Amino acid sequence: MLLYKAVFVTGGGRGIGRGIAEALAEAGAHVGIGDLQLQAAQETARLVEGRGCRALAVALDVTQAASLEAAASAMTTTFGRLDGWVNNAGVLRLDAALDARAEDFDAQMRVNAQAVLLGCQAAARRMIGQGGGAIVNVASNAGKVGYRNMAGYNASKAAVVSLTRSLALEWAEHDINVNAVCPGGVDTPMLTASTAGDAAKASAIIGGGDVLSPDEAAARVIAAVRDDVFFIYTHPELKLYVERKAADPDRWIRGMSRLWGRSQHLLAD
Numbered sequence: 053m054l055l056y057k058a059v060f061v062t063g064g065g066r067g068i069g070r071g072i073a074e075a076l077a078e079a080g081a082h083v084g085i086g087d088l089q090l091q092a093a094q095e096t097a098r099l100v101e102g103r104g105c106r107a108l109a110v111a112l113d114v115t116q117a118a119s120l121e122a123a124a125s126a127m128t129t130t131f132g133r134l135d136g137w138v139n140n141a142g143v144l145r146l147d148a149a150l151d152a153r154a155e156d157f158d159a160q161m162r163v164n165a166q167a168v169l170l171g172c173q174a175a176a177r178r179m180i181g182q183g184g185g186a187i188v189n190v191a192s193n194a195g196k197v198g199y200r201n202m203a204g205y206n207a208s209k210a211a212v213v214s215l216t217r218s219l220a221l222e223w224a225e226h227d228i229n230v231n232a233v234c235p236g237g238v239d240t241p242m243l244t245a246s247t248a249g250d251a252a253k254a255s256a257i258i259g260g261g262d263v264l265s266p267d268e269a270a271a272r273v274i275a276a277v278r279d280d281v282f283f284i285y286t287h288p289e290l291k292l293y294v295e296r297k298a299a300d301p302d303r304w305i306r307g308m309s310r311l312w313g314r315s316q317h318l319l320a321d
């Protein structure tokens with residue numbers, strides 16, 4: 053069973069987000085689903101309810117802080133708690149780097165990166181009050197290695213990886229675990245839209261790697277919620293916490309023991 057009982061998924065109307073919502077329900081969680089497409093979110097909600105769990109579907113635009121705040125409030129009103137939050141919504145613009153347009157770059161940074169910060173804030177505001185929680189950001193292998201014709205997307209996902217490290221560090225003392233997962237190719241409308249569903253072409257986009265099903269990608273997210281893991285492992289944190297110790301020794305000891313006690317994991321592939 054899941055440690056976390058009421059979990060919200062952005063972009064849960066289709067693709068990986070729908071897979072995450074279904075897998076959360078399989079694990080016994082009540083699930084909130086937010087999407088630009090309310091009808092799609094409602095369809096996912098029915099799939100959750102079909103597994104015997106409660107569901108909440110809301111219209112959501114992750115680029116709007118007020119929309120994310122409303123979704124987080126709806127979770128606590130409906131379920132009495134907000135234990136987990138998955139920042140999954142994302143967009144992809146394929147273009148050769150020489151043709152990439154500033155407005156497409158901005159759009160990807162806004163939805164894929166800035167909205168992750170806003171989503172984390174909306175979730176953390178509730179979790180701090182209730183003593184902790186789990187946040188999982190759906191980044192991408194694109195943010196670690198980079199793919200051709202995706203310069204803006206790669207940059208936005210690298211930003212998610214970096215944001216995740218920052219927030220995990222900052223909120224450890226509130227018992228909020230912030231993790232990121234970095235899947236390669238996943239067989240969803242995002243990847244296949246430009247290849248007319250051709251799996252070989254989809255694989256070529258990501259450099260020839262395997263293309264996972266949404267369920268396989270979702271399983272990695274569930275592991276990050278279930279296992280209560282940290283993916284922080286580098287030394288700059290030590291420096292930061294040493295600086296904090298001077299200001300507040302008790303908080304430093306708490307934060308350090310959490311970081312070093314469970315710091316064995318790299319960002320999940």
Ligand SMILES: NC(=O)c1ccc[n+]([C@@H]2O[C@H](COP(=O)([O-])OP(=O)(O)OC[C@H]3O[C@@H](n4cnc5c(N)ncnc54)[C@H](O)[C@@H]3O)[C@@H](O)[C@H]2O)c1
Pocket residue numbers: 062063064065066067068069086087088089092112113114115139140141142143163190191192193234235236237238239240241242243
């Ligand atoms: N498909 C892949 O190969 C792949 C690989 C690695 C990571 N990812 C990441 O996984 C996540 C999900 O991708 P997917 O393949 O399922 O995509 P998808 O396009 O199939 O689904 C994305 C969902 O997000 C919703 N959405 C888009 N913009 C939104 C907004 N502003 N507010 C609220 N909802 C919004 C869409 O309506 C849609 O339901 C994304 O962050 C993506 O970058 C995808």
